[in-house]
Amino acid sequence: MFKFLQDDPAREWVNIFIDGEAVLVPDQISVAAAVLYQKKGFTRMTPVNAAPRAPLCMMGVCYECLMVIDGQANRRACQETVKEGMKIERQMGAGEQS
Amino acid sequence: MKTEVIIIGGGLMGSSTALQLALRGYKCLVLDREYPGRHASGVNAGGLRRLNRHPAEIPLSVAAAKIWLNIRDLLDSDCGTQFPGQIRVAENESDMQKLEARARQVEKLGYHHEEIIDREELYQLVPALSPHCLGGLMCRDDGFGQPFHALTAFRYKASSLGVEFRIGARVDQVDQFKGDWRVQTPVGSFKAPILVNTAGAWAHQISQNLGEPVPLSPGSPMMMVTERIPRFLDPVLGAASRKLSFKQMPNGTLLIGGAHMAKLDFNRERTEIEWRKLAVSARTVLALFPQLKDVRIVRSWAGVEAFMPDHLPVIGPGLEPGIFHAFGFSAHGFQLSPVVGQVLAQLIAEGMSEFPIEAFTIERFSSAKLISKQKVV
Amino acid sequence: MKSHYSLVIIGSGPAGLAAATLAADHGLDVALLDEQNQPGGQIFRNMESMPASRVEILGGDYQRGQELVEAFRASDAHYFPETRVWSLNTQGEMGLIEQGMARMISADKVLIANGAMERPVPFPGWTLPGVMYAGAGQILFKQAGLVPMDGVVLAGSGPLLLLLAWQYIRAGVTIQAILDTAPLTNLLRALPHLPRALMAHHYITKGLEYQNEIKRAGVPIIKGISSLEAQGEMSLERVSYRKGLQRQQIETQCLLTHFGVIPHVYLSRAAGLKHHWDHHQQCLRPVSDEWGETSSRTLFIAGDGGGIGGARSAEHAGRLAAFQILYQQEMLTKQQRNQLAKSDRQWMREDLHIRPFLERLFHLPPALLNRLPDNTIVCRCEEITAGEIRREIASGHDHSNQVKFITRSGMGACQGRQCSQAVAQIVADQSNQVISSQSLYRVRPPVASLSLGQLASLFPEEQE
Numbered sequence: 016m017f018k019f020l021q022d023d024p025a026r027e028w029v030n031i032f033i034d035g036e037a038v039l040v041p042d043q044i045s046v047a048a049a050v051l052y053q054k055k056g057f058t059r060m061t062p063v064n065a066a067p068r069a070p071l072c073m074m075g076v077c078y079e080c081l082m083v084i085d086g087q088a089n090r091r092a093c094q095e096t097v098k099e100g101m102k103i104e105r106q107m108g109a110g111e112q113s
Numbered sequence: 114m115k116t117e118v119i120i121i122g123g124g125l126m127g128s129s130t131a132l133q134l135a136l137r138g139y140k141c142l143v144l145d146r147e148y149p150g151r152h153a154s155g156v157n158a159g160g161l162r163r164l165n166r167h168p169a170e171i172p173l174s175v176a177a178a179k180i181w182l183n184i185r186d187l188l189d190s191d192c193g194t195q196f197p198g199q200i201r202v203a204e205n206e207s208d209m210q211k212l213e214a215r216a217r218q219v220e221k222l223g224y225h226h227e228e229i230i231d232r233e234e235l236y237q238l239v240p241a242l243s244p245h246c247l248g249g250l251m252c253r254d255d256g257f258g259q260p261f262h263a264l265t266a267f268r269y270k271a272s273s274l275g276v277e278f279r280i281g282a283r284v285d286q287v288d289q290f291k292g293d294w295r296v297q298t299p300v301g302s303f304k305a306p307i308l309v310n311t312a313g314a315w316a317h318q319i320s321q322n323l324g325e326p327v328p329l330s331p332g333s334p335m336m337m338v339t340e341r342i343p344r345f346l347d348p349v350l351g352a353a354s355r356k357l358s359f360k361q362m363p364n365g366t367l368l369i370g371g372a373h374m375a376k377l378d379f380n381r382e383r384t385e386i387e388w389r390k391l392a393v394s395a396r397t398v399l400a401l402f403p404q405l406k407d408v409r410i411v412r413s414w415a416g417v418e419a420f421m422p423d424h425l426p427v428i429g430p431g432l433e434p435g436i437f438h439a440f441g442f443s444a445h446g447f448q449l450s451p452v453v454g455q456v457l458a459q460l461i462a463e464g465m466s467e468f469p470i471e472a473f474t475i476e477r478f479s480s481a482k483l484i485s486k487q488k489v490v
Numbered sequence: 491m492k493s494h495y496s497l498v499i500i501g502s503g504p505a506g507l508a509a510a511t512l513a514a515d516h517g518l519d520v521a522l523l524d525e526q527n528q529p530g531g532q533i534f535r536n537m538e539s540m541p542a543s544r545v546e547i548l549g550g551d552y553q554r555g556q557e558l559v560e561a562f563r564a565s566d567a568h569y570f571p572e573t574r575v576w577s578l579n580t581q582g583e584m585g586l587i588e589q590g591m592a593r594m595i596s597a598d599k600v601l602i603a604n605g606a607m608e609r610p611v612p613f614p615g616w617t618l619p620g621v622m623y624a625g626a627g628q629i630l631f632k633q634a635g636l637v638p639m640d641g642v643v644l645a646g647s648g649p650l651l652l653l654l655a656w657q658y659i660r661a662g663v664t665i666q667a668i669l670d671t672a673p674l675t676n677l678l679r680a681l682p683h684l685p686r687a688l689m690a691h692h693y694i695t696k697g698l699e700y701q702n703e704i705k706r707a708g709v710p711i712i713k714g715i716s717s718l719e720a721q722g723e724m725s726l727e728r729v730s731y732r733k734g735l736q737r738q739q740i741e742t743q744c745l746l747t748h749f750g751v752i753p754h755v756y757l758s759r760a761a762g763l764k765h766h767w768d769h770h771q772q773c774l775r776p777v778s779d780e781w782g783e784t785s786s787r788t789l790f791i792a793g794d795g796g797g798i799g800g801a802r803s804a805e806h807a808g809r810l811a812a813f814q815i816l817y818q819q820e821m822l823t824k825q826q827r828n829q830l831a832k833s834d835r836q837w838m839r840e841d842l843h844i845r846p847f848l849e850r851l852f853h854l855p856p857a858l859l860n861r862l863p864d865n866t867i868v869c870r871c872e873e874i875t876a877g878e879i880r881r882e883i884a885s886g887h888d889h890s891n892q893v894k895f896i897t898r899s900g901m902g903a904c905q906g907r908q909c910s911q912a913v914a915q916i917v918a919d920q921s922n923q924v925i926s927s928q929s930l931y932r933v934r935p936p937v938a939s940l941s942l943g944q945l946a947s948l949f950p951e952e953q954e
Contacts, residue, residue: 016620016638016639016743016744017630017636017637017638017639017744018636018637018638018639019634019635019636019637020544020635020636020637020661022541022543022544022547022635023541023544023635025541041634041635043539044633044634044636045633045634048630048633048634048636051630051636052634052636056619056724056725057619057724057725058619061873062341062364062365063364063872063873064873066617066873067618067619067724067725068617068619068870069619069620069622069725070622070626071621071622071623071626071870071908072607072608072622072623072625072626073622073623073625073626073629073630074532074607074625074626074629075525075939076607076608076754076904076907076908077870077904077907077908078871078902078903078904079870081903087407088342088343089340089341089342089408089409089903091939093629096527108341108343108365109340109341109342109343109344109364109365110341110342110343111343148889148892150892150895155895156895261892261895261896262896265887265896269885338901339942340903341903364898383762385579385762386577386935388577388585388594388945388948388949389948389949389952390952391945392945392946392947392948392949392952393949393952395942395943395945395946396946398942398946399942399943399946405942405943406941406942406943406946407941407942407943408941408942409903409939409940409941409942410936410940410941410942410945411901411902411903411905412901412905412934412935412936413934413935413936414932414934
């Protein structure tokens with residue numbers, strides 16, 4: 016859904032895992048940005064209706080981007096910065112991993 | 114048809130009383146200063162607990178528990194009730210002795226609902242509990258309900274039987290007028306021969322107005338609720354020597370109470386969370402479930418509730434004829450509400466109640482007795 | 491971090507930066523707290539590590555941000571990044587999380603400069619992946635250099651929508667269409683205010699420049715659309731809307747919406763400050779005067795958090811608040827204050843001229859909410875629909891707090907930030923009330939993320 020502007024040659028890249036898949040993304044970006052770049056479609060399934068959701072506000076207000084990050088559920092992906100080796104999983108319901 | 118009973122306070126006690134009176138054919142009017150459930154009745158922890166009741170409350174609580182198990186029969190709603198049991202956890206030997214003494218006391222009174230459970234059973238029931246606990250005291254079919262839903266169900270049912278509710282009816286003045294009690298409010302002046310005071314944290318103002326002052330202090334117990342997490346806990350937990358009420362709601366959130374008080378500006382009806390004390394609540398939870406340390410708190414709040422010095426409610430007739438009280442439940446009234454309505458309705462309709470209520474008389478506050486007598490003279 | 495400062499400023503957008511710099515330059519002991527890892531706020535996000543070419547694309551205002559940040563960095567103000575305030579009271583006591591650690595600190599004066607948030611406006615399908623706020627699009631752009639694939643659709647109304655379109659075009663993104671939800675009557679209502687607005691003409695000039703650029707790029711702006719819907723199975727597949735009597739649709743995987751911004755009042759409300767409902771800005775705002783003084787002697791407010799005025803005004807408002815605080819702390823005389831604050835006051839007075847025009851031009855049409863189909867989700871967290879809310883209002887729950895208790899709307903993780911306005915509006919419409927400062931859900935702290943472990947770490951001296 017999103018693509019990177021090729022405007023920052025000095026950018027460093029890190030390896031992360033999204034749902035087990037290794038992905039190379041620029042450092043300093045948020046997990047939510049990395050996931051949107053990966054065209055993952057959704058970041059969580061809601062606990063009530065099991066409906067897919069994805070980041071909405073990107074500023075920590077809406078809590079739509081809850082994901083399981085390094086084994087910890089209910090993290091806001093827009094508020095976490097990617098780190099080398101980080102394991103990111105889509106969140107199902109109240110915090111079960113996909 | 115003329116109003117026969119005016120009920121001041123449309124919370125759980127007022128609505129329950131209105132319902133029971135309506136079932137007995139009385140024409141009732143309920144006055145609420147804001148809207149029913151604005152304070153303690155709507156925002157309490159919803160505990161359906163017989164466990165660890167004061168001996169004087171046990172008969173009422175046992176009767177109430179039976180009603181709650183089939184609350185749909187009374188209110189056409191299950192009020193979000195669940196009955197996974199309530200447990201008081203013992204964290205050391207002295208806790209365990211305390212719980213065993215309690216169990217013996219209840220047995221002696223002829224009740225069998227509070228049982229000691231051993232360590233093995235405790236961890237079968239609560240596998241996620243920190244391993245240091247030794248056992249507990251349990252009421253197997255205690256549980257919880259949804260207070261605002263229960264309140265609404267009482268109100269709807271009462272309304273369907275002809276009870277009238279007036280909101281925004283803050284009582285300015287109560288007096289006697291041509292043999293009736295007259296209640297003046299910004300939304301009108303109302304008269305009836307019988308007056309019920311179920312005004313919660315404002316009940317002392319009403320009773321003062323009636324010449325029956327009581328040492329009621331308004332207080333604001335704090336609660337907090339967390340985000341949803343995967344299910345890990347069924348029973349409601351308390352602790353033998355800590356202030357705690359802890360449960361996981363059906364939707365996965367954790368509801369944490371423990372009667373730590375918020376700062377309260379009673380006149381402005383404003384509460385402010387006392388983080389210093391709420392931190393104690395959080396430490397208590399983490400002592401029992403250290404794995405919850407990263408769980409996010411979604412909100413905290415404090416309703417305004419009436420506390421009596423002996424933590425027992427006032428239930429029964431007032432000193433003047435035609436006056437009845439039910440208030441001062443000191444943060445454990447939710448469970449009693451269906452039966453309190455019955456008690457007041459019986460007192461009003463039959464002049465006596467099938468339940469023992471001597472311990473709850475307003476006359477136990479001697480100053481009330483004294484002042485009232487002086488007034489009569 | 492110390493446990494007490496003379497002045498704590500919450501938020502490092504233009505208001506916070508300007509205030510902190512000024513107050514520190516006059517010798518006040520200032521701490522500036524901000525949730526991001528660099529100063530700048532949402533408007534100047536990622537300022538210090540942005541490649542020059544991206545700064546160029548983002549346009550002139552962004553360069554102003556660099557000046558503000560540099561001046562702030564050169565000052566003696568203490569800066570605490572990755573710090574969020576989760577409680578605040580009128581005694582100047584606040585709870586915060588600084589880089590994961592919970593703390594309680596206090597201040598003689600607190601300046602709330604926490605800015606604005608997107609106005610949440612529910613519409614059918616707004617929960618689908620692929621639908622985001624325009625502000626989110628801008629954050630992705632500024633912070634990650636991420637832009638939508640070709641074919642993105644923008645919808646709503648408000649200056650930010652045009653700005654974002656202009657920036658995307660400069661970045662080479664192909665925008666499929668801009669759907670303008672402002673009814674044509676808005677322009678008619680705004681026009682009488684145009685002459686006065688011209689006194690602050692830089693806004694108008696800029697707006698026209700954006701519009702021209704968008705037209706030159708061949709992006710269709712479809713005006714006066716209604717009944718916006720996002721459709722798709724697991725994610726957005728198409729956008730549907732009504733234009734005149736016709737329903738139209740556009741295939742797209744990405745829809746960015748914007749219905750204006752509103753003050754982020756959670757902190758000011760949690761602190762118990764007086765607020766009023768601004769019928770022109772259609773939002774709640776804290777009561778404050780030209781110096782940013784609120785209903786509390788301790789708490790000040792500046793920038794969009796006090797009422798929407800934009801980045802330039804925020805900067806001046808921040809300085810005015812700092813002048814007043816310096817005066818109250820006896821570091822300036824009244825005369826000095828008035829002398830120094832002259833140009834900032836002048837700006838703020840002139841800036842007021844543009845507001846009536848903009849507010850009418852971008853007025854949110856009531857039909858957006860009162861014609862919302864019953865099956866549309868209003869509370870995203872608890873997944874409560876407009877129909878469920880209307881049913882409870884019909885059965886007598888005529889305040890949003892009661893609707894909340896009975897349906898759980900507003901009880902989810904976002905603490906009602908996404909639905910409180912919409913629910914209040916639906917309640918007001920259906921029960922014939924005028925929306926007021928009392929219409930929104932009560933605010934329940936903590937107003938920022940706080941875990942049980944973080945709370946438990948506080949006040950270790952307390953007896954149990």
